Amino acid sequence: MSVPVNPLSTTAVYDVVVVGSCMTDLVSFAPRLPKAGETIHGCKFFIGFGGKGANQCIQAARLGAKAAMVCKVGNDSFGENYIQNFKCNGISTEYVGQTSEASTGVASITVNDDGQNAIVIVAGANLLLNSEDLKQASNAICCAKVVVCQLEIQPAISLEALKIAHEAGVKTIFNPAPATAGLDPDFYKNTDVFCCNESEGAGDSFVGALAFYMAHYPCMEVEEMSRRACDIAAVSTQSQGTQASYPSGAQLPQEFV
Helix, strand or coil: CCCEEECCCCCCCCEEEECCCCCCCEEECCCCCCCCCCCCCCEEEEEEEEEEHHHHHHHHHHHHCCEEEEEEECCCHHHHHHHHHHHHHHCCCEEEEEEEECCCCEEEEEECCCCEEEEEEEEEHHHHCHHHHHHHHHHHHCCCCCECCCCCCCCCHHHHHHHHHCCCCCCEEECCCCCCCCCCHHHHHCEEECCCCCCCCHHHHHHHHHHHHHCCCCCCCCHHHHHHHHHHHHHHCCCCCCHHHHHHHHCCCHHCC
């Protein structure tokens, strides 16, 4: 996928820049969730790509947004696989850093027959994304049409990214998830769209779709953007997996994109 370049800068101009997390999902299916200290037999297992930031970036890109991810993964097989996943989805990896100081973030997920789940997250390299990383990506952030942040990296880094974007006149979306108490009031001051969600996978699909519409159809009413993003998120619930369930523009009716 070609990305336009501002003639006054060597920095590529992106529709959507997401500053956030990458997680490798280790998903086990079992008839029920185990009790404390109990071992039970599962019936299915798969490894998937997750993390709120990456999920949102993937959905925006699949709809046609020129997207870049600002994140950090480990210097391990999960990290290498994630970088390749971004490339396969046409997402710029210029600002995807690797570190030997921590593993790529992982989420161990157990799902029962009723669809309820229990999740253990090890954030790993996500928590090492820092101000220097944002400095290196600042031109891309300032030239973007939309910047998206969440709370699976250090909140201070998400806020710093939002401030950089907001001060440059870039539209910002903040997804305050996972929810946290005592949110810095500056998040509200530097956010154009404050977007809460309960459902993780479908919620991330919604945010990614919303970012796409804000970038591609800036004159569209927010209510209409939200309606379309809801419809796209609903499509994602009809397939298994997180990113694997996210529809591309070609899979949707023409009026969506």
